[in-house]
Amino acid sequence: MIADDVVDLRRGIESDEIVPYFQPLTELRTGQLIGFEVLARWKHPLRGMVPPDEFIRMAEDAGCIGALMEKVLSQAFWAMRPLPEYLRLSVNVSAIQLRNRTLRRQVSLASEETGFSLERLTVEITESALVGNIEHARTITEELKALGVRVAIDDFGTGYSSLRHLHALPFDEIKVDRSFVQTMLTRRESRKIVAAIIGLGQSLGLTTVAEGVEDAAQADMLLWLGCDLAQGFLYGRPVSDGRLERFVQEQKAVRRREAGKPPNPEDTTFQLEALPSQRLSQLQAIYDGAPVGLCFIDRNERYVSLNKRLAELNNAPIAMHLGRTVAEMIPEFYTFLGPYIKRALQGEVFSGLKFEAARGDGVVQIRSTSYQPTRDEAGEVVGISVAVLDITDQETAETALRESEVHHRYAVALSPQIPWTADAEGMITEASPQWTALTGLTLEESVGRGWARVVHPEDREAAGEKWQHSIKTGAPLDVEYRVLCVDGQWRWIRSRAAARLDEHGNVIRWYGALEDTSEYRRTREELEAAAARLQGVFNAVPVGIVIGEAPSGKVVMANPQAEKILGHPVVDTLNIPDREKWGLHYSDGRKVPAEEYPLVRSIVKGETTGAQSFRYVRSDGTERCINLTAAPIRGKDGEIIGGVVAIQDEKDNK
Numbered sequence: 180m181i182a183d184d185v186v187d188l189r190r191g192i193e194s195d196e197i198v199p200y201f202q203p204l205t206e207l208r209t210g211q212l213i214g215f216e217v218l219a220r221w222k223h224p225l226r227g228m229v230p231p232d233e234f235i236r237m238a239e240d241a242g243c244i245g246a247l248m249e250k251v252l253s254q255a256f257w258a259m260r261p262l263p264e265y266l267r268l269s270v271n272v273s274a275i276q277l278r279n280r281t282l283r284r285q286v287s288l289a290s291e292e293t294g295f296s297l298e299r300l301t302v303e304i305t306e307s308a309l310v311g312n313i314e315h316a317r318t319i320t321e322e323l324k325a326l327g328v329r330v331a332i333d334d335f336g337t338g339y340s341s342l343r344h345l346h347a348l349p350f351d352e353i354k355v356d357r358s359f360v361q362t363m364l365t366r367r368e369s370r371k372i373v374a375a376i377i378g379l380g381q382s383l384g385l386t387t388v389a390e391g392v393e394d395a396a397q398a399d400m401l402l403w404l405g406c407d408l409a410q411g412f413l414y415g416r417p418v419s420d421g422r423l424e425r426f427v428q429e430q431k432a433v434r435r436r437e438a439g440k441p442p443n444p445e446d447t448t449f450q451l452e453a454l455p456s457q458r459l460s461q462l463q464a465i466y467d468g469a470p471v472g473l474c475f476i477d478r479n480e481r482y483v484s485l486n487k488r489l490a491e492l493n494n495a496p497i498a499m500h501l502g503r504t505v506a507e508m509i510p511e512f513y514t515f516l517g518p519y520i521k522r523a524l525q526g527e528v529f530s531g532l533k534f535e536a537a538r539g540d541g542v543v544q545i546r547s548t549s550y551q552p553t554r555d556e557a558g559e560v561v562g563i564s565v566a567v568l569d570i571t572d573q574e575t576a577e578t579a580l581r582e583s584e585v586h587h588r589y590a591v592a593l594s595p596q597i598p599w600t601a602d603a604e605g606m607i608t609e610a611s612p613q614w615t616a617l618t619g620l621t622l623e624e625s626v627g628r629g630w631a632r633v634v635h636p637e638d639r640e641a642a643g644e645k646w647q648h649s650i651k652t653g654a655p656l657d658v659e660y661r662v663l664c665v666d667g668q669w670r671w672i673r674s675r676a677a678a679r680l681d682e683h684g685n686v687i688r689w690y691g692a693l694e695d696t697s698e699y700r701r702t703r704e705e706l707e708a709a710a711a712r713l714q715g716v717f718n719a720v721p722v723g724i725v726i727g728e729a730p731s732g733k734v735v736m737a738n739p740q741a742e743k744i745l746g747h748p749v750v751d752t753l754n755i756p757d758r759e760k761w762g763l764h765y766s767d768g769r770k771v772p773a774e775e776y777p778l779v780r781s782i783v784k785g786e787t788t789g790a791q792s793f794r795y796v797r798s799d800g801t802e803r804c805i806n807l808t809a810a811p812i813r814g815k816d817g818e819i820i821g822g823v824v825a826i827q828d829e830k831d832n833k
């Protein structure tokens with residue numbers, strides 16, 4: 180029976196029943212098709228389509244895997260002829276093929292015969308094929324590499340001694356086995372394994388490929404983890420050579436349609452697809468333009484990054500913050516903030532926490548602070564994104580209000596607010612003419628409870644309850660609601676009041692003020708959204724971003740991508756003269772002097788440098804081709820306050 184099967188297989192190979200199928204390989208970041216993996220199929224005249232699991236092993240045992248490979252290879256190379264040059268092919272090789280010397284000859288012959296350049300070929304070797312066979316496998320892979328062929332380690336993580344194998348052969352690519360990918364959304368262990376394999380691949384300078392990607396959530400997480408390529412049913416099942424050309428056409432059409440879609444400003448991924456220079460200027464604009472203090476603090480409540488505005492608010496330079504805790508930097512505010520920070524680290528979101536405090540220099544500030552926990556891919560809180568607004572100006576007048584009647588009068592005279600008074604029962608007795616101007620209600624119509632008729636029905640009950648509570652207890656009133664204005668628009672109004680008490684503590688009268696907060700609400704919402712976007716964009720842009728301070732050149736902010744490309748931490752490291760310790764070289768190998776670093780040129784001379792290629796030697800000795808674009812950052816009066824450089828790994832451009 181077995182012998183019959185072998186005879187049948189030999190016959191099948193002879194009569195071209197073994198055919199290649201092609202499964203797409205896709206670049207995660209752009210969604211672009213970059214090539215195919217060739218998978219063998221047996222079109223059996225009686226049994227129908229036979230999967231490789233049922234005949235590859237048999238072919239190996241019967242000694243005809245070489246003949247099978249020859250057929251599959253040359254058919255696959257032929258099938259690629261009409262397709263664009265940039266599309267690559269990956270083929271699987273068996274353990275047996277790493278034991279004899281025919282593979283190299285087979286590959287070169289097929290290439291000569293069909294004109295398919297071997298620079299476009301990747302050979303996939305499974306870990307199990309290497310067991311007990313490393314020396315020989317090394318010789319063979321080195322021969323293949325000499326022909327321009329790339330070598331991938333397949334099903335990584337499933338074999339025995341994976342790390343030893345990775346170390347032993349000169350691999351270019353690492354394929355994460357589909358068993359990990361398919362459970363990564365539901366199993367923390369898988370997720371950590373996938374993250375670790377991708378990190379390992381990156382640190383060894385290998386292209387990382389995830390297999391068995393079946394849904395968009397997996398693809399998103401892989402992108403987030405920094406994986407380069409993906410393969411799986413999400414992008415396509417293996418197709419026959421007859422359908423290959425149409426598949427490529429359809430992919431192109433999809434991309435064209437997507438390119439033609441109008442941009443959705445809510446969609447940050449759209450921004451990420453912009454040209455590097457555009458991405459950079461977008462970032463810069465948000466970063467410089469946000470009149471809001473931004474920072475990220477880690478689990479130990481230390482500042483990891485912050486912007487200039489926050490440094491100003493805290494009255495200390497950026498560099499002094501980095502690595503220090505919130506309690507160390509702003510002890511006067513920490514008493515209030517500390518408990519909220521702790522709760523945010525447990526996952527709670529806080530927005531618009533308002534507090535006032537006297538700074539060291541005696542100036543009283545009122546701030547509105549928001550905390551947004553940031554989670555890692557497993558959902559654990561790794562830190563907090565913080566946005567801080569100085570709202571002292573809006574608040575000082577009303578703070579005075581609570582303190583005394585005299586202050587109240589004074590504040591009223593100065594502020595664009597609408598004063599009112601009420602009796603001990605809460606009946607309105609007076610309102611300034613601005614109230615009539617705003618709402619169209621006369622004083623007669625407004626007194627008593629008349630004012631409530633212009634309050635938005637949805638807000639009426641809640642506002643009424645708060646007011647009743649204050650009347651009962653004498654506690655200050657602070658409530659927001661919408662009122663209908665003469666122009667027919669609803670506007671947000673904030674109403675605050677303080678009671679004047681007699682010597683027995685009974686309320687004599689209420690003094691209040693209304694303030695139109697529509698504008699403030701809107702800007703606050705916009706700023707908070709901008710802050711959150713900035714944080715996300717900064718960390719997610721697929722280019723490295725490094726921001727340096729003028730005039731020292733000290734790096735005050737860098738995103739994870741920058742550190743990944745350069746291979747070492749960058750923030751708070753070096754002043755201009757120290758920069759020569761970095762590994763930047765011209766393409767001809769000469770070391771770049773400190774004053775010629777693009778970031779330094781933009782900080783010192785205010786130059787905006789065009790994209791320029793360099794070689795970067797990382798501290799571990801590996802090299803990257805990188806592309807740098809730098810621009811100065813200017814303050815309000817046009818003076819240079821820093822510089823920003825965008826770093827692109829040129830391998831990402833291919």
Ligand code: C2E
Pocket residue numbers: 202217218219230231232235251271272273333334357390391392393410411412413417
């Ligand atoms: P492999 O190298 O890991 O190939 C990928 C296998 O995963 C293919 O199965 C493919 O159809 C399947 N696959 C791809 N995407 C998904 C997905 O999203 N979900 C799931 N569940 N599966 C997916 P196939 O074609 O049955 O190949 C099985 C194995 O046979 C391959 O595993 C490869 O090791 C071997 N093989 C295939 N063709 C050849 C060949 O020409 N020569 C040699 N030596 N081995 C081959």
Ligand code: CA
Pocket residue numbers: 216271303333
């Ligand atoms: Ca494979």
Ligand code: CA
Pocket residue numbers: 333334354356357390
């Ligand atoms: Ca595989």
